[in-house]
Amino acid sequence: MDPIDMMVADINCEDLGLSKLCLMENAGKCLSDEVATISTFTFSKPVKIAIFTGSSENGGDGFVAARHLLNRGFEVEVYMLTPPNDIKSIDAQINYDILNNMSPHISRLNIMELNDSKDVEKIDIANSKSFSEYIIIDGILGTGLRGKLKEKVRKTIEIINNSNALKIAIDVPSGMDPLTGEISDIAIKPEYTVTFHRVKTGVKKANNSDEKLIGGLVICDIGIPIEAELFVGTGDLLRLNYRKNSSHKGNNGKILIVGGSKDYHGAPAIAGISAISSGADLVYIASPKSVSLALKQKSLDLIVKTLNEGNEDYFSLDNLDEILNIIDTAKIDAVLLGPGVGQNDGTGKLFNTLAKKIDLPLVVDADALKLIDPILIKNKENLILTPHLNEFKSFFKKFINENEYLNLINDSDENNHDKLNNKIAEFQKITNNINGTVILKGKYDLVFNKNKLRINKTGNSGMTVGGTGDSLAGLSASLLSQGLNSYAAAALAVYLNGKAGDLAKESYGNGFSASQLSEFIGILMED
Ligand SMILES: NC(=O)C1=CN([C@@H]2O[C@H](COP(=O)(O)OP(=O)(O)OC[C@H]3O[C@@H](n4cnc5c(N)ncnc54)[C@H](O)[C@@H]3O)[C@@H](O)[C@H]2O)[C@H](O)CC1
Ligand SMILES: [K+]
DSSP states (O other), rough: OOHHHHHHHHHHHHHHHHOOOHHHHHHHHHHHHHHHHHHHHHHSOOOEEEEEEEHHHHHHHHHHHHHHHHHTEEEEEEEESSOOOGOOOOOEEEEHHHHHHTHHHSSEEEEEOSSSHHHHHHHHHHHHGGGEEEEEESHHHHHHHOOOOOOOHHHHHHHHHSOOOOEESSSOOTOOOTTTTSSSSOOOOSSSSEEESSSHHHHHHHHHHGGGGGGGEEEEEOOOOHHHHHOOOOOGGSSSOOOOTTOOOTTEEEEEEOOBBBBSSHHHHHHHHHHHTTOOOOEEEEHHHHHHHHHHOHOOOSSEEOOOOOSSSOOOOOOHHHHHHHHOOOOOOOOETTTOOOOOOHHHHHHHHHHOOSSSSSEEEEHHHHSHHHHHTTTOOSSEOOOHHHHHHHHHGGGSSSSHHHHHHHHOTTTTTHHHHTTHHHHHHTTTTSSSSEEEEESSSEEEEEEEEEEEEOOOOOOSSSSSHHHHHHHHHHHHTTTTTTHHHHHHHHHHHHHHHHHHHHHHHHOOOOOHHHTHHHHTOOO
């Protein structure tokens, strides 16, 4: 599991009501159980425990383990590389405070602060030999390692590695990159690594290249339910790329929406506003002439390009060069095809040609799902489709045999979503025919990408109003343009769209409009 996926799941646990403090307690308790077991089968006489703690949650796990190991009768020394006032995690701070409040220590606990490299060197001289009667627990750095090791941390790792103690790393050996498994400088060389929930990708890679880098690998179940990974939640916002203060206009995403036709000028506009609200820097809309004139009066924030060739009211193949030219000259990052385009033959010819020619991240929505030949885009990975059930059936008709198709139509009662959820495996079999991501919209939105699935529960019945699908499509294109892959972008887009719908309902009641929904997207991006 990648460290980012773990962090997302942790925060999504909080959406379920399961606090990170509780996860830390489970982690520290499980760790202490493992330490006790390892101690029993490794040593014939009692050993002391030395726990080295860093500035954040890896250290927090260490504080919890200290408490549980004391209860088991161990003598525990805690060496803090970060002084109490500088601890960065609230939960680690709470667990440090508990240890501190236990003073005067009736139990055999000793807490020492290692304020600088000299303090660290003193441990070296005084204790490293006698550390042979110790188990050292490494709670210095876990999944939060960034960049070059600070000198004090580096020195401590060196001393721990030189000692004769049995070493147990918490989650990831400190100094090892939790994603790549690389050790750019130095890392704890443990006899055991006790990891939580799932093995982190870096630990797995390191273990595959040389088992000695990890030692014996123990996985603790810390009570994270599968739903914390399945349900999209607040944690998914972590996947957004950090906006640099120094970034310029356009650095954070430029999208082109190819949408609108005679009766539907609102659809591309709503998609455009939602794209801007979700962080895209520049939103271009290419529309037939009659639509673009209406759009130009609609919003000051959209860059509306009038297509001069061909039909005034509908797209046609005559617009191909103009559209490709906009993509080129505006250096577009992602394209949305479909909102409000209608189903003309000419529009179909244009969209099939665009689908072949556009090599950028792509969102296909609404009528475009009925117009574009699935074969043309089936291999594209950076693709999001946003169908409701009818559009889903229509798009995937080619990939399923008649019986499966009839089964899907007959059994999938759009009003019975629990029944719909029972069909997940069937939908997955069908969506597996393409490499991109599919958002199947419904009471619970289902996001499919190959064998992976996310479920979104935000949103409400007010969202059946026209335009909320256009908003979702704009959000999807916006997040693609900001560098998220199609699976991550699709999951976050449905979450934000539904959550904005929930806020719109609170403010405007059940009769909110899609443009009122768009107003609430921006504030959600600050989570
Ligand atoms: N679900 C779980 O698996 C749980 C895991 N837990 C534990 O939490 C850590 C991850 O915690 P986090 O706060 O994100 O990061 P770290 O503890 O690894 O510390 C980050 C902290 O360290 C400092 N730092 C970063 N880079 C360096 C460096 N190069 N040199 C020195 N110091 C550095 C900086 O201050 C960072 O802020 C996970 O591994 C688990 O052990 C939870 O307890 C329960 C749920
Ligand atoms: K560690």
